[in-house]
Amino acid sequence: MAVITDELTQTDAAFAGNRLLATFSSEARKLIEPFGTMVEFQTGDIALTRGEQVVSSLFPVGPTLVSMEIELCGGRTVEAALIGRRGAVGGIVSCGQAPAFSRARVLVGGQALRVPMKALEDAKRESPFIANLFCRFSDYLLSQTMQSVACNAYHSIPERAARWLLHAQDRTGNRIELTQQALADLLGVQRTTVNAVLQSFEQDGLIATGRGVVRITDREGLSQRACECYERLETHFNSVIGGTGHGDS
Template identity: 60%
Template sequence: MSDTTINELDRLDGAFAGNLLLATFSAEVRGLLEPHGDVVSLAVGDHVQVRGQDVEWSYFPFGTTMISLVVEMDDGRTVQVASIGREGAVGGIVSCGSAPAFAQAQVMVGGPAMRVPMEALEEAKSRSGFVANLFCRFSDYLLAEVMQSAACNSFHSIQQRAARWLLTAQDRAGDRIELTQEALAELLGVQRTTVNAVVGALQDLGLISARRGRVIVVDRAGLKRHACECYSIVGEHFGSVIGPSGSGGSEGC
């Protein structure tokens, strides 16, 4: 076996261990996807799906990778409606075959992901009741996140929403989050000056430390106190519908 093959197998092992959906797979179920998967490195700003274009791949992030589903308005303004990291997947997971994407899927924190062609994913769903049920459950979780984001954007302050987003990013990327304030403003759908003021306020409270292109979470407990309830609600729902077994009833994401 060549070194290249060994390295790729190691990377696939990392994907199945590091992504919370893939980690629920038995050896038999894993065999349905693994031959078709390859591990790719995603960079900040990469688009893994584009609105209006057919979805050809599904991406399973692991490590620090974080992908945002973003809706863009006619005037160029954008807002994040969901974010997906090691707990999920992006691209055709909840559809029934090839279909055009509704939202942009943009990489916010770079890192690895396992990529699987849509045809292989649909075949796995047709051959395995476990896979079909797991992705049905994930669609429930993703819809819950989108609905909670809609409520959050309507009723909660920019500071609460920013704190929630930073906590979610910390869960996936660790304490050091590679993120510009301009990118955070786009995610929250607000002006850069508004985000500057919010970040400054969180720094003054000793909750975060912001440097050029980077945010470091200093006081997680304090940040949670300043976030809205949406952060814990979405995490708890993941545990209820998926959890470590893929059948729910345990820990959140």
């Protein structure tokens, strides 16, 4: 992880490119911007390790995509939540420093604004808006985890794969840098199973695949293949956060 030289244009990009930060007023922005540092992640970087004390939060910008993973015996992992430019990683919903429960692995490299926990806690005390926004994001993050439990239990692998790709597109764009093995690990299935699903999607013109890349070519068609979980989470995000931080409902 490299630290990017502090430039005004970099922090401007962070507050414009992250959905949480974009809801900040100029007064709220002043409470955390002086303490923020732009950092660059590479695909595969570990942003947080389970049990590690969380000393700062990361606000992904642009295509940066982070998977919150639960590690199991035998080296297997299962994704609990997917976070990109619509959210934050590490400590945003806790009260002060606390150990990380899951591992945060960077799926798609890119930039993030790193803010120390002390600065965030001070900002929450000074700004009811910031405190409320982070509570709302906590609610959305919990809903994502709960919906994943239901999805993994009852929906087919093609439905789950389509849902995951739609969520990834929302957070990182049409071009998703992801290997088939990585997607299989995230879904908790065999690579051969994911390979068959992606081949089916590609034959139907929904996606195009390359070496370590998946491009969404027919979002509407892919949406028809996804389970109801995608729409439920989108509706909830708009209800609790939306474009204002207070929800659009």
